[in-house]
Amino acid sequence: MSAILIIEQILNGLQFGVMLFLMAAGLTLIFGVMGLINLAHGSLYMVGAFAAASMAGLTGSFFIGLLAALIAAALAGAIIEIVVIRRLYKAAHLDQVLATFALILIFSEGTRWLFGSFPLFLEIPKLLSGPISLPGGIQYPLYRLSLIAIGLAVALGLWALIEKTRIGIQIRAGENDREMIAALGVDISKLYTLVFALGAALAGTAGALVGAIQSVQVGMGEPVLILAFVVIVIGGIGSIRGAFIGALLVGLTDTLGGVFLPELLKLFMETGSAQKTGSAFASMGIYILMGGVLIWKPTGLFGARA
Amino acid sequence: MNKFLMATAALALGATTAVADVKIGMITTLSGGGAGLGIDVRDGFMLAVAQSGRSDIDVVIEDDQRKPDIAVQLSDKMIQSERVDIMTGIIWSNLAMAVVPAVTNQNVFYLSPNAGPSPLAGRGCHENYFNVAWQNDNLHEAAGAYANSAGYKNSFIMAPNYPAGQDALTGYKRFHTGDLAGEVFTKLGQTDYAAEIAQIRASGADSVYFFLPGGMGISFLKQYADSGIDIPVVGPAFSFDQGILQAVGAAALGVVNTSQWNKDIDNPTNAAFVETFQAAYGRLPSLYASQGFDTANLLISALETAHPSDADSFRNALRAANFDSTRGKFAFGPNHHPIQTIYAREVIQEGDVFTNKIIGVAFENHSDAYAGDCKM
Numbered sequence: 001m002s003a004i005l006i007i008e009q010i011l012n013g014l015q016f017g018v019m020l021f022l023m024a025a026g027l028t029l030i031f032g033v034m035g036l037i038n039l040a041h042g043s044l045y046m047v048g049a050f051a052a053a054s055m056a057g058l059t060g061s062f063f064i065g066l067l068a069a070l071i072a073a074a075l076a077g078a079i080i081e082i083v084v085i086r087r088l089y090k091a092a093h094l095d096q097v098l099a100t101f102a103l104i105l106i107f108s109e110g111t112r113w114l115f116g117s118f119p120l121f122l123e124i125p126k127l128l129s130g131p132i133s134l135p136g137g138i139q140y141p142l143y144r145l146s147l148i149a150i151g152l153a154v155a156l157g158l159w160a161l162i163e164k165t166r167i168g169i170q171i172r173a174g175e176n177d178r179e180m181i182a183a184l185g186v187d188i189s190k191l192y193t194l195v196f197a198l199g200a201a202l203a204g205t206a207g208a209l210v211g212a213i214q215s216v217q218v219g220m221g222e223p224v225l226i227l228a229f230v231v232i233v234i235g236g237i238g239s240i241r242g243a244f245i246g247a248l249l250v251g252l253t254d255t256l257g258g259v260f261l262p263e264l265l266k267l268f269m270e271t272g273s274a275q276k277t278g279s280a281f282a283s284m285g286i287y288i289l290m291g292g293v294l295i296w297k298p299t300g301l302f303g304a305r306a
Numbered sequence: 307m308n309k310f311l312m313a314t315a316a317l318a319l320g321a322t323t324a325v326a327d328v329k330i331g332m333i334t335t336l337s338g339g340g341a342g343l344g345i346d347v348r349d350g351f352m353l354a355v356a357q358s359g360r361s362d363i364d365v366v367i368e369d370d371q372r373k374p375d376i377a378v379q380l381s382d383k384m385i386q387s388e389r390v391d392i393m394t395g396i397i398w399s400n401l402a403m404a405v406v407p408a409v410t411n412q413n414v415f416y417l418s419p420n421a422g423p424s425p426l427a428g429r430g431c432h433e434n435y436f437n438v439a440w441q442n443d444n445l446h447e448a449a450g451a452y453a454n455s456a457g458y459k460n461s462f463i464m465a466p467n468y469p470a471g472q473d474a475l476t477g478y479k480r481f482h483t484g485d486l487a488g489e490v491f492t493k494l495g496q497t498d499y500a501a502e503i504a505q506i507r508a509s510g511a512d513s514v515y516f517f518l519p520g521g522m523g524i525s526f527l528k529q530y531a532d533s534g535i536d537i538p539v540v541g542p543a544f545s546f547d548q549g550i551l552q553a554v555g556a557a558a559l560g561v562v563n564t565s566q567w568n569k570d571i572d573n574p575t576n577a578a579f580v581e582t583f584q585a586a587y588g589r590l591p592s593l594y595a596s597q598g599f600d601t602a603n604l605l606i607s608a609l610e611t612a613h614p615s616d617a618d619s620f621r622n623a624l625r626a627a628n629f630d631s632t633r634g635k636f637a638f639g640p641n642h643h644p645i646q647t648i649y650a651r652e653v654i655q656e657g658d659v660f661t662n663k664i665i666g667v668a669f670e671n672h673s674d675a676y677a678g679d680c681k682m
Contacts, residue, residue: 005508012500109337117341119524119553124532131534139507141532144500213529214497215521215553219338223495259501262490271489279467279491 004138009259010252015144017251018151022206023224024231024243025158026199032238033174033195036085037093039100041203041228042221043107048073048204049211049220050111053120062125066208073204074197081196086189104222112218119217122208147209154202155244162240171195175238227254230286234293236303245301250286257285327362328609331384333377333405334395336369340520342549343397343594344369347419349587350598351394357582358606366390372397374404381405385412391614392417394601397594399423399442399470410434415614415624419601420594424473427643428676434617436624436642438601440566441674442470445542446477448564448648448668449515453540455666456562459484462511462537464502466518467491474517474542480675487511492518499526503533511537519544524553531557538562543662546653548592551660558653558660566648567596567633568664575630590661596632603629639673641680648672 027041051072056065080103088096124143131139162168170191173181182188207221214220231250235242262278269277293301332351335344348367355363366388370377377396384390392415396402402421409416410432418426418437426432427441453461463478463486465471475489487509490502506514514537518526523545530539543565551558569580569590579599583591591599607629612619627638637645648669651662 002508005504008504008507009501012498012504015500016498112337112341117345118549119342119521121553121555123555124528129532131532139534141500141529141534143532210497213525213532215524215528217521217524217553218341220497220521223497255501258493259505271486275489275491276467276472279493283467283493 004136007136008138008140009255011140011144011148013252013255014248015148015151015251016255017248018148018155019206019210020224020227020231020251021151021155021244021247022202022209023228024235024247025155025240026202027225027228028232028235028238028240028243029171029195030199031232033171034085034089034192036088037096037100038085038199039097039225040080040103040107041199042225043104044073044077044200044203045207045221045224046107046111046218047076048207049122049216050115050120051204052208052211053122053216054115056122057120062123062212065122066205069204069208070201073207074201076204077200078193078197081193085196086192089192108218115218117218119215122211122216124212143213150209154205158202158240167191167194227286230290232300234290234300236297236300239300239302242300242302249289253285253289254282257282261285327364328392328614329388329390330363330365330605331381331388331390331393332365332367332395333370333380333384333393333401334367335372335397336367338372340372340397343420343520344395346547346549346592346594347395347397347598347601350583350591350595350600351419351602352598353579353583353586354599354602354606358602360606360609363606363609367395370396370401372401374401377401377405378408381409385409385414390414392605394419394605396421402426406435407432413617415617415620417601417605417624419597422643423469424676427641427674428679429681431641431680431682433621433642433682436604436638437644438604439597439644440646440648441643441676442473443477443480444566444648444672444674445544445564446474446517447481447675448650448672449540449542450478450481452562452564452650452666452668453478453482453484453513453515455668456513456538456540458482458513458538458540460487460510460512462486462488462490462506462509462514464488464490464492464514464516464518466494466496466522468494470519471517478515478517482515492522496522497525499529502526503530503535506530506537507533507535513537514539516541517544520550524550527554527557527561540564543567543593543651546651546662547594548590548661549594551653551662555660556655559655561653562665563651563653563662564648564668565593565651565662566644566646567593568649568651568662570664571632571634571649573630573632573634576632576634579632590659600629600631600633600636603631635671639677640682641674641677642682643674643677645671645673 048069052065052069055068128143132142231246235246261282265274265278368380394417397420399421415434420439422437422441465474539561541563546563608623611623614620639645649664650666650668652665654663
């Protein structure tokens with residue numbers, strides 16, 4: 001196991017982490033501000049990927065596709081907020097889960113109806129394709145490096161939005177006391193639609209960015225959704241900073257665990273079964289991490305409420 | 307003379323009572339992530355039924371959503387209330403294991419158009435179970451054999467950590483004589499392979515073998531192509547079928563994969579199949595579609611001889627496999643699994659469409675490793 005391989009795997013973990021952050025940020029914002037558990041967040045990720053793939057297919061430009069993903073997901077988010085979600089804010093969490101689960105089914109079958117059952121094609125833009133050489137002789141795909149950069153830039157932008165702008169102040173106030181900011185004359189329902197659309201746009205962007213290196217297919221959002229929930233539980237529900245730290249922790253644990261656990265077990269057992277056991281344990285890694293964090297800090301790393 | 311007598315008898319019967327219809331129950335995956343496969347099997351099957359011109363074949367189609375519990379419910383319903391004579395359609399091995407033994411034990415025939423788990427080929431074989439596709443290990447074994455003939459001596463092999471994935475690597479190793487540069491089990495449903503690709507780069511392998519069906523394979527191939535590694539890749543046809551290739555794009559070009567079928571196998575049945583399938587559905591058929599088509603034609607050929615209610619005659623007619631397969635020569639082994647040729651194909655581009663071309667033969671008349679355990 002060389003140093004180059006270790007550095008490469010850490011970069012992989014970072015890249016996975018920042019993409020998870022884009023998903024988790026929206027999820028945690030929506031939960032923090034509106035108190036809503038949105039299972040359909042994975043569907044918005046899928047909407048982004050499909051919008052990007054079809055627009056990129058039509059125009060031949062990945063970047064137009066990316067823009068389309070952002071717009072389509074934000075629109076889809078705003079529409080479901082106005083049509084469905086708005087009725088759920090006062091409902092019990094179980095009703096929210098049920099209704100947003102129904103939205104998953106509607107989005108999945110709707111997408112299949114529109115695009116068919118076969119996966120769509122979305123390619124890495126020429127500009128960013130292929131590997132580049134990093135100092136130390138590491139060959140690393142340029143696209144993945146770009147994903148890390150984009151993820152970090154979005155995180156910075158979100159931080160600025162929440163901490164430095166008027167809308168950010170309203171969002172933070174909404175998290176703390178929604179009656180009070182309504183009484184102060186802020187149009188709370190407009191604010192909710194905006195936050196929901198923002199979360200959706202982040203998910204859609206993640207879907208489009210990741211869609212270029214993965215398979216754009218119906219149901220692609222649900223596995224990511226589960227990880228995003230793990231992230232926000234670790235980070236503390238409602239906290240953007242928590243989502244960022246949590247996403248990086250989950251990304252690194254998942255990637256490094258999958259590589260190094262089997263290697264470690266090979267010291268004790270023969271290769272084949274070390275692989276099988278190691279990869280089985282590695283897939284538990286993030287849940288063990290979550291359990292550990294919750295024992296230590298029951299509200300998550302940066303969670304305010306119990 | 308005998309035939310003449312039978313014909314007149316049938317005519318006489320037909321005049322008084324209607325000839326007994328045949329009811330077929332098809333349980334396959336038509337929604338969710340794996341729907342492309344089930345849709346292809348269904349379309350291939352129904353094309354053959356339509357072409358036979360027989361109006362006495364009644365096919366009941368249900369969607370299992372890739373869930374074993376739903377498949378079991380559907381099969382109970384089909385056997386008990388629909389009273390089907392024959393069942394078919396299941397794509398996934400875990401669903402087949404949940405459904406097939408119960409079906410065959412109730413004296414209903416089961417013809418598998420896809421899944422071929424090893425227990426059903428070995429100790430758990432059954433006289434009413436026929437597999438028209440392959441035993442699960444077959445295409446992986448062929449890949450191992452191909453790697454030998456291509457001169458690969460140090461393979462990096464990779465599959466998801468679940469029974470079919472473990473069988474895949476076992477199948478490859480059964481025939482590959484070289485060393486292993488690495489052996490990795492990934493998570494089922496994993497979409498990011500950056501970590502594995504880094505391991506491949508560091509392993510010093512001269513070839514990569516992977517079994518990652520469906521979306522997993524699409525993700526891996528796109529990421530592998532972008533990593534700049536130029537170690538040759540070999541895989542089974544499952545990651546290179548017609549439905550997937552368009553989503554992988556140029557990243558799959560030149561990859562060698564093993565399959566029992568391809569659209570350029572030169573026989574009249576296959577040529578007609580490819581042409582009529584395209585005309586009927588507006589897309590190229592995949593190997594799954596060819597398996598559905600062959601399953602239906604096998605069934606129809608057996609119906610020419612006997613009705614399934616005459617179980618012994620019908621079973622013998624199936625065993626004879628007296629039909630024109632899209633794969634050319636086709637026969638059943640003692641465990642009712644195919645003995646067939648398995649080809650090596652290469653991914654090519656024809657105009658805008660990515661597809662496969664046969665470049666060689668991996669096995670001729672290949673059976674499976676479990677036939678010896680089958681006592682029927």
